[in-house]
Amino acid sequence: MAKKKSRNRKRKLKGLKALLALALIICAAIALKAIPGAWEFLSKYLPFIEEPRQITVPDGDMAVHFLDVGQGDCSLIVLPSGKTVLIDASTNDEGDNIIEYLSYQKVKHIDYFVLTHPHADHIGSAKQIIEALSIGKVVMPDIETNTATFTNLLLAIDKKDIPIHVAKVGDIIKLDNANMKILGPVNKTDDLNNMSIVLRLDYGKTSFMFTGDAEEPSEKDMLEKFSSSEFRADVLKVGHHGASTSSSLEFITVISPKYAVISCGKDNTYGHPHTETIKTLNKLGIKYYRTDKVGNVVFSSDGEKVTLLRPTA
């Protein structure tokens, strides 16, 4: 009887120790969230603990997020002041995911909501986002379409009385100490992909290029209009989910990014990204990340250099 009691006590003590260890790990994880960079370092050695979903960057840094939103696009820019830009809103089934991601990043207001072109994989969840958040301005290209998604989006914009800025090539949108320059579309066309707003975001000496679904004809127009220095960027959001009809060798060469991000859905029916695009990126030695393989891709910039925050391993 005494032996049984002592065995029970030992078992209880073991359980208590395990609970204490778990509590310590959780406390350490919470504390680490407050120290920028510390989590990234230690999470390599603690793969069993899920990474925190809120991304913290050092004071004075800008964060650029490329969200994993299936076969669509959605990028978030958060400036050190807290000002925000959201570029595109993926398909209509990604609204909850995008809104949840924004809430993890403590984003309640979008200063500029850029909708690169009115295809359903870019404006699909825009109505839901407009209804859920406060929006400063919507930026759109000079083209309309007659789909229900687009019509409902315009109604939602109108209902909340949000001003629309129609993007013109050469425009510079100033946001604190960052600039967004509209490089495309240069020429008007009925092809919605080639009406995609292409913009370069400059923060200090660092730049990010967002290309929507612009294809080779739009790339050619931009290359003819602007000098090559206008294209140089550290990070490129690869055009049209990595389709071979975009990302001409000449265009990628002038951008010459260190990193590229391909936003595409797992096992998508288009076969994105196409092997031709991957070959171009490999040929130029560009490190690329696919959202279907690695999830969200996040960078920070201190104005001097760009740092990859996600994926961590």
Ligand SMILES: [Zn+2]
């Ligand atoms: Zn698209």
